[in-house]
Amino acid sequence: MNYFEKVLTSATAKLLNQDLWVHIGETILKIIIVLVVAQIFIKIAKAAIRNIFRVRSKSPLRISERRENTLHKLLENIVTYVVYFVALITILSLLTIDVKGLLAGAGIVGLAVGFGAQSLVRDIISGFFIIFEDQFSVGDYVGIGKYVGTVEEIGLRITKIKSWTGELHILPNGRITEVTNYSIHNSIAVVDINIPYDGNIEKAEKVIEDLLPIMSNKYEEIVNPPELLGVQQLGTSDIMLRVIAETEPMRHWYIARMLRKEIKMALDNNGIKAPFPKLVMYSRNEDADHYNHRVHRGE
Missing domain, CATH: 1.10.287.1260 (Helix Hairpins)
Known part of the structure; x- marks a missing residue:
């Protein structure tokens, strides 16, 4: 064998x-x-x-x-x-x-x-401190650099942010140096209302002040009753009044839209119309002819 x-x-x-x-x-x-x-x-x-x-x-x-x-x-x-x-x-x-x-x-x-792999170690350490210090959490609406959106996921190495238009941004934690968190404190809704110069400003303010207390009961997102600050700006053809309202975090956009609608309807019901731009035509030729005519008459 x-x-x-x-x-x-x-x-x-x-x-x-x-x-x-x-x-x-x-x-x-x-x-x-x-x-x-x-x-x-x-x-x-x-x-x-x-x-x-x-x-x-x-x-x-x-x-x-x-x-x-x-x-x-x-x-x-x-x-x-x-x-x-x-x-x-x-x-x-x-x-x-x-x-x-x-x-x-x-x-x-x-x-x-x-x-x-120092960058990987830096990402992990940064991720640990983000979670430990509660800088932001899942579901928060944040701004990180040029990206703004809702936090979808936080890991020890990366953070995922979804913008309101659907894009998903994946950011290494080591590159997150500055964060703006919009979801921690209450937000402020700012609404500007334009009134024409020939309108009754005192009447418009009275209509708005009577309407604002009702808004707190109608919209639960409003934390404190809205407030009319008064005349904010004198424009070329209108006067701007400003209204503010404290809302729950990230609900100020919705409340601002609702306030504009409610105030517009209230003003219309009281005969206060929105301003419109006015155009004044000025002719230099006509002014020159009038001047020559006066000189010819010896005036």
Whole structure:
């Protein structure tokens, strides 16, 4: 029997070895069980997180809803990553792979990569402080640089902002240096009303002042009754009156549109019309002819 025949015979014997196939089957079954247990654990953990936040929503010690949404998604992602990592380590152990040596090598490689990926490290650190300091949360309407929109997602590395026209902007957290958050405090709706010079200003102010208290009861988004500040500007053909109203965060645009409509209808019902531009024609030739005529008469 030559060498190749011996190798073939040995390989055939191993393939026909019942204990080997039993071991392979047990290993595959254990891997399946690990994956199933990981999925079940993730679902249980996510349900527990949802219940915790649901209980906190009824507690006097609850945090703001906007921050709850952010922490909720972040905790679910962390649980998923941790469980999958533990499952991967367990599967490698079942495959008789030296996990300790692999982790040690991964640590050295990670250290080397860290020096070359400083921007990635900066993004993660910045993301941590954004969440820790509650600079903004999921659902907030913010302005970051030239981008303005609603925060769709906050991660440790990137932040997603969706503009009102539908564009989704993905920003690395390390590049977020200045943030304007429009969703924390109440907003102010500013409405300017133009009245013609020949109109009755006192009557217009009286109509508006009688209307404004009703608006608080009609629109629940108004926090405090609207206020008529008075004459804001003297234009070329009209007088501008200004009305302001404190509203819930990000509801000032809607309330401003409603106030314009209500004030316009009230003014029309009281006979106060909107101003219109006036055009005056001036002819220099006619003025010159009149001057010459007066000189000719000796005036």
